[in-house]
Amino acid sequence: MKNSLLYCLAAGSLALSFFFERAPDASATARATSAPVVAEASLLPALTTGEPATELLAAGDPPAGKPTPAALAASRDSLTYHYYAQTLGLHLAFNENKDLLRTVTDWIGAPYSYGSNSRRGTDCSGFVTRVFREVYGINLIHSSRAMFTNTKRVAKSEMQTGDLVFFRRGKGPIYHVGIYLKDGKFAHSATNGGVMVSSLNQPYYHHNFYAAGRVPAAAEADANAVEQALVAAAE
Structure with a gap:
C-alpha cells in the first residue's frame, strides 16, 4: 500500500513537471507576438519607399493618404470652378x-419683374445693380441708360469678365444690359x-448688341482676384 502511494505521487510529480515545461508564459507570448508587429510597422515605410524609416520621420512629411491643407484647398477650388x-x-x-461666378450662379432662374431687383423678381438693370453691390460693393444707378453713360467704352474684342454689355434696336435708346462673363457669354435678366x-452670338443679341462698358473699380477687383488665385495656385 505504501509503495502504491509512492508510485502515485511520483506519477503526479512527473505530470506536473511536464505541464509547466510545455505551457507557455502568457506575457512572454504577448511579447513574442507583439514585438514583430511593431518592428514590421516601423520598417514598412522603408520597404515601400526604399528609404530608411528614420529619414522619413525626420522629413516631416504627412502620413501617406493624408493630403496637405494646400492640396485640400486646391481640390475644393477645383470642384467649385467645375460646378x-x-x-x-x-x-x-x-x-x-469666384465671388462674381458664385453670385451670378445664385441668381440664375430668378424671374423677370420690371422695376424690381430681388431674387423674387428683377429686370435687367436691377440684376446688374444687385450683382455689382454684392460682389464689388459698387452702387450703380438702376437704369441701363445711366449705366451706359457712366461706364468706360471698351471694344468688343477687348471685353473682360465683369464688363457690361449694352443693347439697342437700330438707332433707338439703350434698352437692355447684362454682365459679360467670358467665351462670348453674358448673364442678364431677360423678359422671356x-x-x-x-451668348452674344445668338442672332437676336448679335444683331442688337451696341457697346461694352467697363466699371474701373470692378475691373480692378477682378484683376486682384485673378492675381490672388495665381499666387494661391503657385503656393
Missing part, C-alpha cells in the same frame, strides 16, 4: 473671380426667362 463652369456653360481657367446666361 460654376457646368452651371454657367463656361470654359474656366480656374483663376476667375428671367436671369440666365446667353
Whole structure:
C-alpha cells in the first residue's frame, strides 16, 4: 500500500513537471507576438519607399493618404470652378473671380419683374445693380441708360469678365444690359426667362448688341482676384 502511494505521487510529480515545461508564459507570448508587429510597422515605410524609416520621420512629411491643407484647398477650388463652369456653360481657367461666378450662379432662374431687383423678381438693370453691390460693393444707378453713360467704352474684342454689355434696336435708346462673363457669354435678366446666361452670338443679341462698358473699380477687383488665385495656385 505504501509503495502504491509512492508510485502515485511520483506519477503526479512527473505530470506536473511536464505541464509547466510545455505551457507557455502568457506575457512572454504577448511579447513574442507583439514585438514583430511593431518592428514590421516601423520598417514598412522603408520597404515601400526604399528609404530608411528614420529619414522619413525626420522629413516631416504627412502620413501617406493624408493630403496637405494646400492640396485640400486646391481640390475644393477645383470642384467649385467645375460646378460654376457646368452651371454657367463656361470654359474656366480656374483663376476667375469666384465671388462674381458664385453670385451670378445664385441668381440664375430668378424671374423677370420690371422695376424690381430681388431674387423674387428683377429686370435687367436691377440684376446688374444687385450683382455689382454684392460682389464689388459698387452702387450703380438702376437704369441701363445711366449705366451706359457712366461706364468706360471698351471694344468688343477687348471685353473682360465683369464688363457690361449694352443693347439697342437700330438707332433707338439703350434698352437692355447684362454682365459679360467670358467665351462670348453674358448673364442678364431677360423678359422671356428671367436671369440666365446667353451668348452674344445668338442672332437676336448679335444683331442688337451696341457697346461694352467697363466699371474701373470692378475691373480692378477682378484683376486682384485673378492675381490672388495665381499666387494661391503657385503656393
